[in-house]
Amino acid sequence: MQPIRTRLAIAVVVFGALLLGALAFAPLVGSTPISLARVFDRSVPFADNLDAQIFFIARLPRVVAAALIGASLAAAGAVFQALLRNPLATPDTLGVSSGAALGAMLAITFHLDFSVSGLPTIPLASFAGSLCALGVVYALATGRRRGLSTTVLLLAGVTMTGFLSALTLFIQYLADFTATFRTVRWLMGSLDIGSYGPILTVLPMLIVAFGMFATLPRPLDLISLGADAAAARGVNVARAERSALISASLATGAAVSIGGPISFIGLVVPHLVRLFVGSDHRLVLPSSALFGAVFLIVCDLVARTAFAPIELPVGIITAVIGGPFFLWLLTRASR
Amino acid sequence: MLRAADVSFTYRRATGRARTGAMESAMTQAPGGRERHDDVLKHVFLEVDRGDLVGILGPNGSGKTTLLKLLGGVFPPASGSVTLDGRPLAGWSRREIARRIAFVPQETSTPFDFTVLDIVLMGRFPHLGTFALEGPEDLAIARRALEATGTAAFEGRAFSTLSGGEKQRVVVASALAQSPELLLLDEPTASLDIGHQIEVQTLLRRLNADGGVTMVLSTHDLNLAAALCRRLVLLKDGHVLATGRTEDVLTPDTVRELYHVNAEVAWHPRAGHLTVVPIGRS
Numbered sequence: 001m002q003p004i005r006t007r008l009a010i011a012v013v014v015f016g017a018l019l020l021g022a023l024a025f026a027p028l029v030g031s032t033p034i035s036l037a038r039v040f041d042r043s044v045p046f047a048d049n050l051d052a053q054i055f056f057i058a059r060l061p062r063v064v065a066a067a068l069i070g071a072s073l074a075a076a077g078a079v080f081q082a083l084l085r086n087p088l089a090t091p092d093t094l095g096v097s098s099g100a101a102l103g104a105m106l107a108i109t110f111h112l113d114f115s116v117s118g119l120p121t122i123p124l125a126s127f128a129g130s131l132c133a134l135g136v137v138y139a140l141a142t143g144r145r146r147g148l149s150t151t152v153l154l155l156a157g158v159t160m161t162g163f164l165s166a167l168t169l170f171i172q173y174l175a176d177f178t179a180t181f182r183t184v185r186w187l188m189g190s191l192d193i194g195s196y197g198p199i200l201t202v203l204p205m206l207i208v209a210f211g212m213f214a215t216l217p218r219p220l221d222l223i224s225l226g227a228d229a230a231a232a233r234g235v236n237v238a239r240a241e242r243s244a245l246i247s248a249s250l251a252t253g254a255a256v257s258i259g260g261p262i263s264f265i266g267l268v269v270p271h272l273v274r275l276f277v278g279s280d281h282r283l284v285l286p287s288s289a290l291f292g293a294v295f296l297i298v299c300d301l302v303a304r305t306a307f308a309p310i311e312l313p314v315g316i317i318t319a320v321i322g323g324p325f326f327l328w329l330l331t332r333a334s335r
Numbered sequence: 336m337l338r339a340a341d342v343s344f345t346y347r348r349a350t351g352r353a354r355t356g357a358m359e360s361a362m363t364q365a366p367g368g369r370e371r372h373d374d375v376l377k378h379v380f381l382e383v384d385r386g387d388l389v390g391i392l393g394p395n396g397s398g399k400t401t402l403l404k405l406l407g408g409v410f411p412p413a414s415g416s417v418t419l420d421g422r423p424l425a426g427w428s429r430r431e432i433a434r435r436i437a438f439v440p441q442e443t444s445t446p447f448d449f450t451v452l453d454i455v456l457m458g459r460f461p462h463l464g465t466f467a468l469e470g471p472e473d474l475a476i477a478r479r480a481l482e483a484t485g486t487a488a489f490e491g492r493a494f495s496t497l498s499g500g501e502k503q504r505v506v507v508a509s510a511l512a513q514s515p516e517l518l519l520l521d522e523p524t525a526s527l528d529i530g531h532q533i534e535v536q537t538l539l540r541r542l543n544a545d546g547g548v549t550m551v552l553s554t555h556d557l558n559l560a561a562a563l564c565r566r567l568v569l570l571k572d573g574h575v576l577a578t579g580r581t582e583d584v585l586t587p588d589t590v591r592e593l594y595h596v597n598a599e600v601a602w603h604p605r606a607g608h609l610t611v612v613p614i615g616r617s
Contacts, residue, residue, distance in 0.1 A: 001452060001491060004468045087446050215465055222457055224447055228440040229506075231409050233513065234433030234461030279447035282468070 004282060011276075011283050015290035022297040023067065027059035029301060031309065058194070065193045066300045066314070067293035068206060069259045070269070072251035074292025075213055077266020078273075078284050079248040082220035083241060084141055086153050088329060090266035091252045094137045094153070095160025096130045097263065100256035101187060102164045102171075103129020108183060109175045123202045127253030133160055134249055189262035189315020191300050202254040209254065210289070212247035216240065217281035262296070262315045264322020269295050271329065336549060337436075337517055339381040342405055342415035344398075346375065375573040376401055378415070383517070383551055388543045390564030390581070391553040394594055397570040399553035400441075403519050406551060408432040419517075433461035437510035439520045443502060445494065451505050452490040455480055458512030473512075480511035483546065484538055500531025504538060511542070518542070520552040524559055532556075536563055557598075557611040561585055569593060585609055591617045 002010075028034055034051040038044075046052055073091055080089040080096075091097045106112060107125035115121050137156050168187070172180050185192070193199075219240035222230035231237050255262070269292040270284060277283040296314070299321070303312040376398045383389055383406075391399045405412050408424035417424045424432060437458070458480065459473045469477075481487040484504045489497065494505060503523060510518055523539065524532040540563055542548045554560055560567060560581070567584045569576040571593055577584045590598045590611060597617045603610040 001450070003471070003474065004456075005470075008468065081446070085446050218457075218460055218463075218465075221449075221453075222460060224445045225443055225454075225457070226440065226445075228409075228438070229443055231429060232407060232433065232438035232440070232510075233457060234430040236429045274448070278453070279445075279449045280453060 004280065007277065007280075007283055008286070011287045012290070015287050015294070018294045019067065019290050019297075022294045023060075023063060026063045026066075026297050026301050027055045029305060030054075030059060061196050061199065062191050062193045062300070063297055064196075065199055065258055066191050066296040068199060068202075069191070069255040069262060070265055070292040070294070070296025071289040072206060072209065072255040072292075073262065073265040074269035074273075074288040074295070075210070075285055076248040076251045076255075078270040078281065078288045079213065079216065079220065079244050080266065081270060082224045082281060083244045083248075084138075084153065085224055085226075087271070088267070088326075089153060090264070091130070091248075092161075092261070092263045092266060093157040093326075095133045095157050095164055096137070096249070096252050097256055097261035098161045098164035098168070099133025100126040100130035100253045101261045102168045103127070103132075103253070104257050105168050105171050105183060105187075109171050109179060119204060120201045123205055123254050123257040126257035127205065127250055129164075130252045130256070131246070131249040133164060134245060136160065138245060185313060186260040188313035189260040189318065190313035191259050191303075192311070193258065198258045202258060205250050205254040209247045209250035212243050213251075213285055213289075216244055216247070217285050220244065220281045220285075221279075260313075260315060262318055264318050264326065265292055265296060267329070268318075268322050268325050271325075336385045336387075336420060337381075337383040337406060337551075338418045339379055339402075339406060339412075340416050340418070342376060342379045342381075342402075342412040342417060344376040344401055344405060344410075344413050346401075376405070376412075377572075377574045379570075379573075379575055381406070381568055381575075381578070383549060385516075385549055386543070386547055387549055387551075387566060388539075388564050389551045389566045389568060390560040391551065391568045391570060392555065392557065392560050392593070393553075393570035393576075394555060397593075398573040399555075399570055400521050402568075402570065403438070403521050403551065403553050407436050407438040407519050409438065430461045433513060433515075435515055436517045436519060437513040437515035439503075439506050439510050439518065439523060441521045441523075441525055443506045448493045448495060450490070451481070451486060451492055451494055451497070452477065454494050454505055455490075455509045455512050458509040461513060476514065477508075477512045480508040483511060483542065484508040498531065500527050500534050503527065503531070503535055507535075507538065507542075511546075511548075516549060518548050518550045520550065522554055523552055524554065524556060532559065539563060557585070557590065561609040561611060562606065582609065585611065 024036060028036060032054060034054050038051040039055040041049065077090040080094060081087055103125040104122050107122045112125060113121050137160060140156050172183060219235045222233050222235045223237060223240060227237050270288045273284055273287045273291050277287050299317040300314045303314040303317045379402060391402055393399050404410060405417055408417065408427060411425045419435060455477045456469055456473065459469055481490055484507050486504050486508055497505065524535050527535065536559060539550065543550055564581055566579065567581050568578045569584060569589055576592060577589055585600055587598055587600050590596060595617050597614045599612045599614060600609055
């Protein structure tokens with residue numbers, strides 16, 4: 001086995017190259033064909049360069065949003081799996097995404113306004129929603145002392161999702177017709193984003209979340225062996241768990257507030273990544289973030305082009321891929 | 336070296352604390368996942384000298400695991416103090432403690448496919464900074480730990496595919512990779528068949544004799560304690576029934592008092608240690 005340094009370098013270079021490729025290629029595809037050469041043609045000023053304008057103004061925001069959302073949900077999924085010691089724990093299966101969606105819905109429908117130090121209301125409400133949902137599931141898990149069995153965890157997640165979705169529907173029912181139309185698409189998980197605005201609003205949250213993620217890999221490795229083992233190896237388990245919960249909620253909240261509860265990314269991506277890099281979270285976390293970005297960019301590309309000119313909500317694509325994948329994992333896990 | 340002075344502990348207190356952090360909650364659970372609110376320690380004194388091999392003996396629920404965790408500074412005693420070389424553990428960070436004391440839990444499992452080497456390298460955690468990666472020196476230490484525990488042959492195998500005895504040896508290797516001065520083991524041979532029991536027993540004796548590792552282990556296996564430990568601490572309902580050299584402490588009387596069992600305790604010339612044969616309920 002190669003030393004960790006080498007393996008980390010290889011993982012970052014390979015998945016980073018995939019991401020760069022996806023970022024450059026995805027905006028080229030669309031109703032108006034453009035070429036990468038002309039986009040970066042320095043001889044034409046930006047104001048006259050139609051290709052560059054389409055690339056950077058019309059299409060890139062959506063691709064960047066897909067990348068950030070994919071990275072956030074995938075990394076959060078990897079964190080949840082280690083924290084709850086369960087390979088089926090993800091933002092969706094735990095009901096955390098539904099919590100985030102409910103928070104955001106409340107803020108949108110009732111025009112809440114409680115921006116804190118410049119951060120806008122909707123992402124904050126979304127973060128609060130995910131933190132609450134996670135708090136309930138986590139209290140269940142630690143209340144049972146030994147962590148949750150897969151069955152209990154999934155039942156808790158299904159119950160949370162059902163409960164929170166009902167609340168979300170209730171709020172929708174109260175809202176007026178146009179707002180409902182907008183939120184229905186958003187709840188399916190869609191990336192209909194035409195500017196950098198939404199990205200910039202959640203950027204501070206994402207920076208904090210990923211900064212915290214960076215301190216977590218080794219404690220998560222050890223926590224996956226059990227809290228006893230982790231504490232005995234020198235992990236401050238209470239602190240590590242707290243920062244894992246907060247950072248994963250921040251990432252989920254930020255992602256859901258832009259793109260809605262796009263499902264299954266947090267499940268599919270970490271598992272795919274582990275096939276290539278193994279289980280060490282120092283490799284799994286950065287690789288999941290990078291590959292999650294690539295994965296959602298590609299899914300969104302399919303959503304935009306498969307039935308062109310109709311654009312599908314990307315959540316449909318990820319669910320179509322993720323559902324069967326989840327069932328396959330479930331049959332493996334229950335063996 | 337390590338000293339527990341007048342240490343008391345109750346779980347009710349710990350459950351209250353557990354709400355502030357899951358660490359305590361996971362730590363305070365009894366083996367097997369049952370909660371034991373009666374699992375308390377009362378005014379326990381214990382002294383471990385460098386190079387010693389001490390066994391904590393007692394029936395289920397007598398507080399063995401709790402005492403080990405207090406000795407490892409996993410949680411602080413309700414009253415009394417645990418000191419390492421005269422310094423109370425209460426003031427140390429987890430990381431500082433882990434550089435000197437390693438703890439081997441009764442069972443270790445993970446939902447992920449870590450390799451044996453992965454698991455052993457995790458022992459280097461307390462010696463590395465937050466963002467530091469293991470270097471060649473850490474790898475060399477891990478490999479030595481694998482050698483010492485006879486697990487070098489399967490360093491590339493998935494931990495989850497190993498047998499119980501192999502797993503236990505790998506976890507001991509991981510603890511050794513911490514470069515500790517003191518090794519605490521919670522029922523190291525529970526749930527192992529006798530083949531694997533002997534395997535782990537031989538390993539521990541060799542680490543203590545050749546490697547100079549100071550050890551404290553808990554067990555309810557009287558013969559393991561007799562074979563392995565130089566000194567015994569007998570725990571019953573959270574207080575120390577007797578403590579001293581194994582030959583002095585392990586008698587039919589103490590066995591009867593601990594387990595309500597009549598037993599014959601005799602020197603076995605071929606085994607070279609005391610053996611305990613239970614005869615019947617007293």
